[in-house]
Amino acid sequence: MSNRLLPFLKSAAAMNKSTLDLQETFRRLTYDLVCQIGFSYDLQYLLPSLPPTPFADAYETALKISMGRYTTLPFIWKVKKKFNTKSQKRLKHVVDEIQEFMGKRIKEKKEKLVNNRKWIDDHDDLFDRIMKRGQDKLQLGEAYYVDAAINFILAGQDTLCSALTWFFWLVSTNPSVEIEIVKEIKEKDDWREMVYTHASICESMRLYPPVPVEGKQAAEDDVWPDGTKVKKGMRVCFHILAMGRSEELWGSNWADFRPERWLDKSVETGEWRFIARDPFTYPVFLAGPRTCLGKQVAFIQMKMVASTILKHFRVIPSMEDFVPSYHSSVTSKMKNGFPVKILERF
Numbered sequence: 217m218s219n220r221l222l223p224f225l226k227s228a229a230a231m232n233k234s235t236l237d238l239q240e241t242f243r244r245l246t247y248d249l250v251c252q253i254g255f256s257y258d259l260q261y262l263l264p265s266l267p268p269t270p271f272a273d274a275y276e277t278a279l280k281i282s283m284g285r286y287t288t289l290p291f292i293w294k295v296k297k298k299f300n301t302k303s304q305k306r307l308k309h310v311v312d313e314i315q316e317f318m319g320k321r322i323k324e325k326k327e328k329l330v331n332n333r334k335w336i337d338d339h340d341d342l343f344d345r346i347m348k349r350g351q352d353k354l355q356l357g358e359a360y361y362v363d364a365a366i367n368f369i370l371a372g373q374d375t376l377c378s379a380l381t382w383f384f385w386l387v388s389t390n391p392s393v394e395i396e397i398v399k400e401i402k403e404k405d406d407w408r409e410m411v412y413t414h415a416s417i418c419e420s421m422r423l424y425p426p427v428p429v430e431g432k433q434a435a436e437d438d439v440w441p442d443g444t445k446v447k448k449g450m451r452v453c454f455h456i457l458a459m460g461r462s463e464e465l466w467g468s469n470w471a472d473f474r475p476e477r478w479l480d481k482s483v484e485t486g487e488w489r490f491i492a493r494d495p496f497t498y499p500v501f502l503a504g505p506r507t508c509l510g511k512q513v514a515f516i517q518m519k520m521v522a523s524t525i526l527k528h529f530r531v532i533p534s535m536e537d538f539v540p541s542y543h544s545s546v547t548s549k550m551k552n553g554f555p556v557k558i559l560e561r562f
C-alpha cells in the first residue's frame with residue numbers, strides 16, 4: 217500500500233484538478249495485489265505511467281468470450297467452436313497467452329520447490345503453501361496448478377475491484393459515513409478493530425454485491441422446504457443483488473446506505489459492535505460448503521485499501537451529480553468507470 221497505492225494517489229492529487237478513473241485504478245491495484253498474494257509476482261500495473269496491462273487484457277477477453285456462452289443457446293457456440301470462428305480463434309489465442317504466463321510462474325515455483333527447500337520455507341505465498349502441501353501432485357505436471365492459479369485470479373481480482381469501486385462511490389456520497397470511517401481509522405491501527413469500516417463494507421456489498429447472480433446445478437433430485445421440486449441436472453439461479461434489496465429481508469429502508477444496520481453501540485463505552493447476518497440472508501460470499509475461500513483475505517485487503525486512501529485523501533466524484541451506470545457481467549461494474557478527483561486530506 218505505502219509504496220504503490222500511496223505514491224500513485226499522491227501523484228494524482230498533485231495534478232490538482234485532473235480526473236482519475238477510480239475503477240481502472242482498482243483494476244490495476246487488484247491485479248497487483250492478487251498476484252502478490254498468490255505468487256509473489258509483481259505485475260507493476262499500478263504505476264503513474266499507467267503501463268499496458270497485457271495479462272489483464274487477455275484475461276478479460278477470455279472471460280468475455282466464454283461468458284457469452286451463457287447468453288446464447290449451447291448449439292450456437294458449439295457450432296462457432298466447430299467452425300473456429302473469429303471469436304473462437306481469439307479465445308484460443310488469449311487462453312494460450314494466459315496459460316503461458318501462469319505456466320512460467322508455476323514452473324519457477326516448482327523448480328525452486330524441488331531444488332531449494334530453504335527458498336520455499338522463506339517465501340510463503342499462497343501457491344508456495346498449496347504446492348508444498350500437494351508435493352505428490354507435482355508429478356501431475358504444471359497444468360493442475362496453472363488451472364488453480366487462473367481460478368484464483370478469477371475469484372479474487374475482479375470481485376475485490378468491484379467491491380472497492382462501489383464502496384468508494386457510496387462513501388463519497390454519504391458524508392456522515394465518511395466522517396465516521398475517517399474517525400475510526402485515525403483512532404485504530406489494527407484492521408480487526410475497524411468495526412464501523414467493516415460494517416460499511418458489508419453494507420456497500422449488500423447494495424452492490426461483487427457477484428450479483430449465482431447459479432448451481434442440482435447433483436440429485438431434491439425437494440425444498442417450501443415444496444419446490446428440483447430435478448437432478450436442473451440449474452438454479454439466485455439473485456444476490458435482488459436479495460440485498462429485498463424489503464422482506466432488510467426492511468422498508470433497504471434502499472438506504474446505512475452501516476448502522478450492522479451495528480450496535482455500547483451504552484457504557486460508546487464502542488461499535490458488529491452484528492453479523494446469516495450467510496443465507498446475505499450470500500455475498502455464498503453460504504454452505506462452497507463459501508468463498510478468500511472471504512477473510514478480501515475483508516483485510518478492503519480495509520487496508522480503504523484506510524490507506526481515506527486517511528490521506530478525499531475521493532470526490534468529478535461530476536457533481538454523478539450517478540454510476542450499473543453494468544452486470546460476471547461482477548457488478550460501473551459502465552463508464554468512476555471519474556474522481558483526489559485531494560490530500562489535511
Ligand code: HEM
Nearest residue numbers: 371372375376379426427500501502506508509510513514
Ligand atoms: C469482495 C470480494 C469477494 C467476493 C464478494 C467473493 C465472492 C465469492 C463467491 C460468491 C464465491 C462462490 C463462487 C461459486 O461457487 O460459484 C467465491 C468463491 C471463491 N473465492 Fe471469493 N470473493 C471475494 C474475494 C476473494 C478473494 C480476494 C479470494 C482470494 C484471495 C477469493 C477466493 C475464492 C475462491 C478460491 C473461491 C472458490 C471456492 C470453491 O471453489 O468452492 N475470493 N467467492
